[in-house]
Amino acid sequence: MSDSKSFFGNPDPIFADKELLRVSHLPQGDRIIGRDDELQSLAKAIKDAQRGGTPNNVLIYGKTGTGKSLCSKYITRDLADAAAENDVKVGIAYVDCFQESTETQTVRTIARSLNDPDQTDVTVPHSGVSTSDYYRRLWDILDSRLDVGIIILDEIDKLDGDNVLMQLSRAAEAGKVNKSTLGIIGISNKIRYKDTLNERVKSSLSERDFVFPPYDAGQLRAILRSRADAFREDVLAEDVIPKVAALAAREHGDARKAIDILRYAGEIADEHGTDTVHVEYVDEAHEREEQARLSELISKQPTHSRYLMLALALRTQETSEETPMIPTKQIYSAYQIVCDREGTEPLKMRRVRDLLSELAFLSLIEQDRKGRGKGKGAHTVNELVDDPELVSEACQSTR
DNA sequence: CCTCCACAGGAATTTGCGGGGT
DNA sequence: ACCCCGCAAATTCCTGTGGAGG
Structure with a gap:
């Protein structure tokens, strides 16, 4: 550092494209590993929307880091693109129910993400209107600018009450929306989640159910390798990826964790000023990942x-x-x-x-x-x- | 198995905020 | 400019109870 003329001039000795190691990074289709069957099934379930029809509502189960959100986001985006070619407008709303757990917050977030103030004359204020008002605006938005709305409810088990689900699932039949239609993709960590719902919601919400199994060590290795382009050539020591994969596989096959650990290992190497990510860094990276996860959770409080x-x-x-x-x-x-x-x-x-x-x-x-x-x-x-x-x-x- | 009470937690109420309607 | 609404957070009031020691 001290002998360089610029603080930023030097090329990064470790990373070539760190973006690839961000968990929010949405890979191209051929980069989603080991979820081919799941993607196929999902596509089948919602394919009607491509021609403006009503998609099936879907419930997805699986532990954290098994690719539930990733696949949902990927497949819906793909669907929206395909639909656009048929002149069908598909809108996608993604709601993290952990953060937006009340009925009002949920409806507001859905309305906000489906809205486009340039095309509708509806506004969605951050607060100040009643819950039913948010619903009314949501239906307006759907009818005025979309043919199909797809709503991804992540961590759906964190929702308090099933009122939202009631409203959303019966929107069409209750005549709330006319020109458009909507589908729900619910994502849950708990396999028992379905049992806590009332019959009416249960039958409408889970027209299709999928369970995403944890990744095994082999799949985790493949996932990590597919993102190895994030590193410069030859900086990863031989056993790094297998070791990270083994660690993550032990903790219920969490791909997110695996990717985070790999990134931290790279950062540690960077701090040591070496141009090789040694296996020895992996354990420290693992610790760092746990600390970061804790800080994340606490800082959200x-x-x-x-x-x-x-x-x-x-x-x-x-x-x-x-x-x-x-x-x-x-x-x-x-x-x-x-x-x-x-x-x-x-x-x-x-x-x-x-x-x-x-x-x-x-x-x-x-x-x-x-x-x-x-x-x-x-x-x-x-x-x-x-x-x-x-x-x-x-x-x-x-x- | 009964007793006894500090604390747990349910219910009702107030406060603060960010907006509509007029 | 004004008042009023709905919601979430916080406070006030209060009854109910878990469980070690007797």
Whole structure:
């Protein structure tokens, strides 16, 4: 670094095209590995939309990183292109139900992504209108600029209530839309998800069901190799890809994880200033991936939930017990100190309890109820799932 | 197996925000 | 410019209960 004239002038010694290692990167058709059957079936299920007909509604199951979202996005985009050649307008809405979990948020996101203010005179405000108003606008948008709307609901099991699904699935028959039609692709991690739905929604939503199996080590290797173009020639040591694939295969065949680890391995090599990605870097890359995943999750939490995580982490580090179980009240006092330091008014106890149980739902913490004996009442104790050091680091880095 | 109470958590209510309608 | 709506977040009020010690 020090002897170079420009900070940016040097060619990257490791990466040729790092974009290929971004998980959001949508590969070309021949780059999706080991999902040929699934893509075929999906295509078959929604092919009617190509000529303006109604596609089948689809439910896809499978663990994280098995290519559910990738295949859905790819196949719908392909469909939209093919339809455009027949002068059929297909709109695609992708909703991450983890982030947009309420009915209002979901409908709003769908309406927003299908809308094009230049072509419709409908606006979709961020807030300020009722849920039914969002629906009304969505139907307007569908009728005025599209022939078919395809809605991908990712992590559909995180939706609260099935009202949205009711409304969407009966839109056509209830006469909400006339000129257009719509299809739903639901994606879920839980195979049992279907059982939690009421009959009406169940039969309409799962006209076709698919299960995406985890990738095996061989497929993971193929996936990684297909993205090896991201690296310069000959920088990857012999055993790197097999080792990364083996690590990811052990953790339920998560391709996303595999790709992330590979990218981190490259970054580590870069930091070491070498032009070879050695196998030895893979373990460190694996650690880095776990830390990053934790930071991701924590940074998405609301401010006060992060303060609570920090409070719990600090309190955990203070105690000498091997498995520190911290009562809610103790977290609360630590939390008040954190708030004080940040110059924020602390939330009340009741709200904190709710936030803590949300954190438990996300598996960031674990809760357990304990009694303290006659005349002493009962209370819940909280425990961090991850290393307190890592957690507090993740909390501090988000500002 | 019963007891006892601090805390858990349900329900009702308020607050704050970002918009419509007029 | 004004008032009013619907929603989510937060607060207030309150009853119910988990479970160790007796």
